[in-house]
Amino acid sequence: MIALQGVSKSFGRKLAVDGLTLEVAPGEFFALLGPNGAGKTTTIKLIAGLLRPTSGRIFVCGLDVQERTIEAKRLLGYVPDQPFLYDRLSGLEFLSFVADLYGIDGPEFRRERDRLVELFSMGDYIHELIESYSHGMRQRVVLAATLLHRPKVILVDEPLVGLDPRTMRLVKEVFRQEARAGTSILMSTHILSVAEDFADRIGIMQEGRLVALGKLEDLRRRAGAGGGLEEVFFRITGEDGGAAGESRA
Amino acid sequence: MRDLRALALLRARELRNRILLLGRQSRFKILVVTAFSVAFWIGLYKAFYTGFSFLHAAAVGYSFGDLVAAMFHVFFLALTVMLVVSNAIIGYTGFFRSRETGFLLALPVRPQSVFLYKFVEGLIFSSWAVLFLGTPLLAAYGRFFDAGPLFFPLSLAFLAVYLFLPAALGALAAMLVTAYLPRTRRGLLAVVSAGTMAAILAVVSRLLALKGTSVPDLKLAVEVFESIRFSRHPLLPSFWLSRGVLSLSEGDGRDVFFFFALILANALFATVLAHGMSSRLMMRGWFAVQGLRSRKIYGERGWADVLAEKLLFFVHPSVRRIVAKDLKSFVRDPVQWSQFLIFFGLLAIYFLNLRTFAYEERDLFWKNVIAQMNLLATALTLATFSSRFIFPQLSLEGRRFWVIGMAPMERERILGGKLALSFTCSLVLSEALIGLSSGMLRTPAALALLHAVALFGICLGLSGLAVGLGALYPDFREDNPSKIVSGFGGTLNLVLSLLFVLAVLTLQAVPCFLYYGRWVLGPAAFRWVVAGAMAGIGILSAAVCLVPMSLGLRAIRRLEI
Numbered sequence: 001m002i003a004l005q006g007v008s009k010s011f012g013r014k015l016a017v018d019g020l021t022l023e024v025a026p027g028e029f030f031a032l033l034g035p036n037g038a039g040k041t042t043t044i045k046l047i048a049g050l051l052r053p054t055s056g057r058i059f060v061c062g063l064d065v066q067e068r069t070i071e072a073k074r075l076l077g078y079v080p081d082q083p084f085l086y087d088r089l090s091g092l093e094f095l096s097f098v099a100d101l102y103g104i105d106g107p108e109f110r111r112e113r114d115r116l117v118e119l120f121s122m123g124d125y126i127h128e129l130i131e132s133y134s135h136g137m138r139q140r141v142v143l144a145a146t147l148l149h150r151p152k153v154i155l156v157d158e159p160l161v162g163l164d165p166r167t168m169r170l171v172k173e174v175f176r177q178e179a180r181a182g183t184s185i186l187m188s189t190h191i192l193s194v195a196e197d198f199a200d201r202i203g204i205m206q207e208g209r210l211v212a213l214g215k216l217e218d219l220r221r222r223a224g225a226g227g228g229l230e231e232v233f234f235r236i237t238g239e240d241g242g243a244a245g246e247s248r249a
Numbered sequence: 250m251r252d253l254r255a256l257a258l259l260r261a262r263e264l265r266n267r268i269l270l271l272g273r274q275s276r277f278k279i280l281v282v283t284a285f286s287v288a289f290w291i292g293l294y295k296a297f298y299t300g301f302s303f304l305h306a307a308a309v310g311y312s313f314g315d316l317v318a319a320m321f322h323v324f325f326l327a328l329t330v331m332l333v334v335s336n337a338i339i340g341y342t343g344f345f346r347s348r349e350t351g352f353l354l355a356l357p358v359r360p361q362s363v364f365l366y367k368f369v370e371g372l373i374f375s376s377w378a379v380l381f382l383g384t385p386l387l388a389a390y391g392r393f394f395d396a397g398p399l400f401f402p403l404s405l406a407f408l409a410v411y412l413f414l415p416a417a418l419g420a421l422a423a424m425l426v427t428a429y430l431p432r433t434r435r436g437l438l439a440v441v442s443a444g445t446m447a448a449i450l451a452v453v454s455r456l457l458a459l460k461g462t463s464v465p466d467l468k469l470a471v472e473v474f475e476s477i478r479f480s481r482h483p484l485l486p487s488f489w490l491s492r493g494v495l496s497l498s499e500g501d502g503r504d505v506f507f508f509f510a511l512i513l514a515n516a517l518f519a520t521v522l523a524h525g526m527s528s529r530l531m532m533r534g535w536f537a538v539q540g541l542r543s544r545k546i547y548g549e550r551g552w553a554d555v556l557a558e559k560l561l562f563f564v565h566p567s568v569r570r571i572v573a574k575d576l577k578s579f580v581r582d583p584v585q586w587s588q589f590l591i592f593f594g595l596l597a598i599y600f601l602n603l604r605t606f607a608y609e610e611r612d613l614f615w616k617n618v619i620a621q622m623n624l625l626a627t628a629l630t631l632a633t634f635s636s637r638f639i640f641p642q643l644s645l646e647g648r649r650f651w652v653i654g655m656a657p658m659e660r661e662r663i664l665g666g667k668l669a670l671s672f673t674c675s676l677v678l679s680e681a682l683i684g685l686s687s688g689m690l691r692t693p694a695a696l697a698l699l700h701a702v703a704l705f706g707i708c709l710g711l712s713g714l715a716v717g718l719g720a721l722y723p724d725f726r727e728d729n730p731s732k733i734v735s736g737f738g739g740t741l742n743l744v745l746s747l748l749f750v751l752a753v754l755t756l757q758a759v760p761c762f763l764y765y766g767r768w769v770l771g772p773a774a775f776r777w778v779v780a781g782a783m784a785g786i787g788i789l790s791a792a793v794c795l796v797p798m799s800l801g802l803r804a805i806r807r808l809e810i
Contacts, residue, residue, distance in 0.1 A: 050654050051809045073657040084648035086574060088581035090547035093574075100570040101656035127546040129581070145652075 001026045001153050001184035002047060007056030008208075009042055016042040018208035019056070024186055024201075026152075029179040031195035032188045034205035035237055040188040041081065043205070044155045047186070048078045060153055074102070077151030081158040083138035087131035091122060091141045094130060095148060102149040109148075116144040120170065135162045143171065147178070154178060156187040160194065172198060196229040204236050212236045252358040256366040278737045285744045290385055297389035305393075317390075318495055322480040324386075325487035328379065329415050335375040336419025337426075338587070343367040344420075344531060345427055345538040354535060364420075364527035368520075372416040374731070383408050387494065396498040403505070404494050411490045411512050417519035424527060427534035486515060553577045560677075564669050567658050571666035575642065585730070589638065592630050593678055599626075600685045616690050617765040621758055623686040624700050627679050628707050628754060632746040639671040639715035640742045641733035643805070647725040650810045660805045664716055668798065671712035679704050695779065696761060702783050703757045706790030710749050717797025718742045720805045749793050756785045 002024040009017040017039045024030045032040050045051040047058055049065050049072065058065040063072040085094060092113070099109045117123055120140040125133065130141065139159070146154065156175070160168050176198060179185050189195060195202050202219060204212040212219055216229060223235035271279065305313050344350060344367055353363045384405065391400040481488055493508030557573040564572075579585050600623065643663070646653065653663055683704055687697035722738025733739060760778040764770045770778060 045810075048651075048655060050651065052807075070657045070659065073655055076655065078651060078655050080651045082648065085652075086578055086649060088578040089574065092549050093547055093551075093577065096549045097570055097574050098652065098656075101567050101653065101658065103567075103657075127548070129545070129547065 001028070001061055002030075002186060003059040004043075004047070005057045005059075007043075007046060007053045007058055009039075009046055009051060010054050015208050017046065017053075020208075020210055022203060022210060022213070024153075024184045026184055027179055027182045028200045029175065029185045029198055030187070031199035031202045032186060032205060033190075033192065033195060033202060033233060034188075037207075038205040039208040040205055041157055042208075044078070044157050044186065044188055047153075048076060048155055049073060050078075074149070075152040077146040077149070077154040079142055079146050079154070079156045079159050081161065083135065083142045085130045085138055085141060088129060090129055091126040091133070091137075094141060095126075095145055098145045099148055104149055112148055112150075116147060119174065120144050136164055136167045139163060139171075140167065143174065147174070151183065153184045153186070156185065156189075158188055158190065160189065160191055192229045192233060202229070204233065206237050252362045253365065256353075256358070256362060260366070260369075282737060282740050285740065286381075289744070290381070293382065294385035294389050297386050298393060301389060301393040318491070319481075321491035321495060322488060325491045326480040326485060328383075329485075329487040329490075332375060332379065332412070332415035333419045333422065334591075336371055336416045337423045338419075339371040339375050340368070340420040340423035341427060343371050344423060345534050350535070354532075359528070360531035360535075361524055361528045364531050365524055368416065368420050368523070371420065372412065375416065375419075376412045379412065380405075380408065390494075391498065394498045397500070400497050403497055407490060407493050407497070407509060407512065410509070410516055411486070413516035413520050414486050414512065417516070417523045421519070421523045421526065424523070424530035424534050427537055428530045429533075486512070489515075551577065553580065560673050561669050564665060565658075565662060567656070568662050568666040568669060571653065571663060572670045575666070575670055579638075585638070589634070592634055593682070596626060596630055596682055597685070600682060600689060613693070613765045616692050617696065617761050620686060620690055620692050620696060620700065621754070621761065623690075624683060624703065624757075625750075625754055627682050627686075627704065628750045629747070631675055631679055631704075631707060631711055632743070632750050634675065635671060635711040635715040636739060636743040636746055637730070637734055639667065639712065640719045640739055641724075641730040642667045642671075642716070643719045644723045644725060644727065644733045645730060647723075647728065650725070654810065660808070661802050664720055664798070664801055664805055667716045667719070668712055671716060672708055675708040675712060676705065679708060693765075695775075696765070699757050699761065699779055699783070703753055703786055706786040707750060707753050710753070710790040710793035711746055713794025713796075713798045714746055714749065715742055717794075717799070717801035718745075720801030720808075721797065723804075723808075725810060745793075749789075752789060753786050756782050756789070 002022070004020050004022045007017060007020045008015065020039075020043060032043065034040050042051060046053055047060065047065065049069050052066065060072045061075050063075070065072045086097075089097065095113055095116070096109070099105065099113070104112065117126055120143060122137070122140055122144065125137060126141075130138065133141070139162075143159070154175070159171055163171065172194060175185055175187070179200075187194075187199075196216060199216075201213070201215055203210050204219070212222060214222070216232070219229075219232045219236065220226065223232045225231045225235050301317070304316060308316055344364065347367070350363060350367065353366070354360065387404045387408070388401055390396070391404065479485075489508045489511050493505060493512065496504035496508060553576040554570075554573045557569045557576065561569050561572055646663070654660070680701060683700050684697075687700065692700075718738055718741060722736065722741070724733045724736055724738070727733050734743075760770065760775060760782050763778070764772075764775040
């Protein structure tokens, strides 16, 4: 579903992503971890086609994102880290706008809209202007807009930041269902428990490179750590694991 | 005082960093902006000086000094009204809608300090253009009247001190309306709009009472100034300013001192009053605005969708949807459309009143002159409109670019949508205005047609320029359109727009003055020259639209965000 072949991206002299090679299978829930500035958001934006790779190739469902951009975008859904929306539109108008951009209209749109409004419990406010929405309400609108065209690949950048526990649970459940239905999900997150509970495979990035890749057990073995993902993460990235361990003790 | 000191330090550091960043910018950019600014200032100075000379020559039999004084009274009154309104709008946004204000109010900072911090920001933001436009006027006036070397710096001091007065009044108005008047923004707008409209109607009703059909031009001008005698009311702050400046040129030291002291005292009083009241009004207004939540229900599709479908039937459906989205965002943002209304509303009121001055009864020479001036006013308003509203359109997508950036369509269509919206809106509005002008003046059909064609070209060129340069010089970090347009791209767009407008107007004006003015051309030759002018306008407009658009299209294809 997603394939990156030796992808690098530099901004001036700074190499944000360095020779990244990765594959995410259909129906796989892939978690991308890493400290701030590791290159996770850049990787997601590269797959989404919002950035151009300096070198390497990216495929979505077999389509080269650089060459067959429009077709690839039809299959992609992208949830950004900050839900910036058009404040002067209502949630419903926004969904309708997105549907039009994807060429979804008539009964198909109404069916999907009703399903998503119910799924994300947006009925109370969907007719009001987005400027009056809270962060969680905005994030629900973003998720609904992403799922509207039933993408085959969903790219999610830190989707759980600032959400209340109920919404967080709902979002996790929605992604799990999507993965079960065959959608590939690539999620960047700092919430290690989410990766631990839901991800089929985990990739850890550091300074633009993929420094670890595999199932949780593989990573445990590689790190020589027996505990949870948090310990594995700190061992692999060489970050402040000692302090974290001490504080837990 | 510690909080105020910290805020002042913050601004000072920001300013220092901006200046340091300026050093890293391309020298070409800095050179272009500086060169255009200087050229613009000199151009204005020359225009004002020529205006004074013309008026002096025309004022045979009348007191030239009285005429200039009347003009100053009206000019400074209009300026004051605009500054109060502008400061009220900027104040409302800065005091109660800005994220920074929310951040500062959460810190141990007194509300009065936040007020003062935002007040100074608004004062600079709303007044720099006044200084830029006012200084060439004062310089031209000083030189024409040979007012001495001290006139310019002293009149500048008058103007600088005076600016605090409308700023404080605007800030007070913004705080009082937000804190005490209707609790919804619609109510707030209704109050502001009703006040502005009442003032405009009061002036118009006075002008409508004129009987200008049988009097010479200058007498009519004097009659017009008489009808707006209220601008000379001694209680109006604008009267103090104009009297102060006039006294300066006359060398009347006593009056100069009196009016300067009067302005200084009142500016200080108004600022201290606004600062004092802000201790209560800032928080009260902030809570009122935070408590607002529009409960209005919006359907899936509204009038904007229907309008976009009907007007832009010739473009791709996804482009129409982007246009409808932009239209809705514009109409639901009062700060945007209120400025737009002022731009074009005043022009419409003026055109509707053309017959009050009996211009339609004049000979062809004068009809042509008035029609040309009206075309110039409309075209310059369009240039301002496209720079202020169209240029920042792509930048405003900014952090929302993931929405349309991820959509399965060519990015070029995004620019196509912006171009279609700009061209259609400006064409409909400006052709309606110039049609009104031609109708009221009863201009010959050839002149009306030529002006319609010129405006078509101007709309096309200005739209292409604003959309293309907007994509070439985007600012995705800024959400405030006023700040986006004040950057290099915005300045370049405004300057090129003005040059383009002047070029098109010159192309169409030359045959008109040759034919209607001096009758150098015969009817047959006139037809040929007009056809040539139209072709020239067509080629120039197409080039001015296509070149920046193709650069913008290339930029948006390469855009990374």
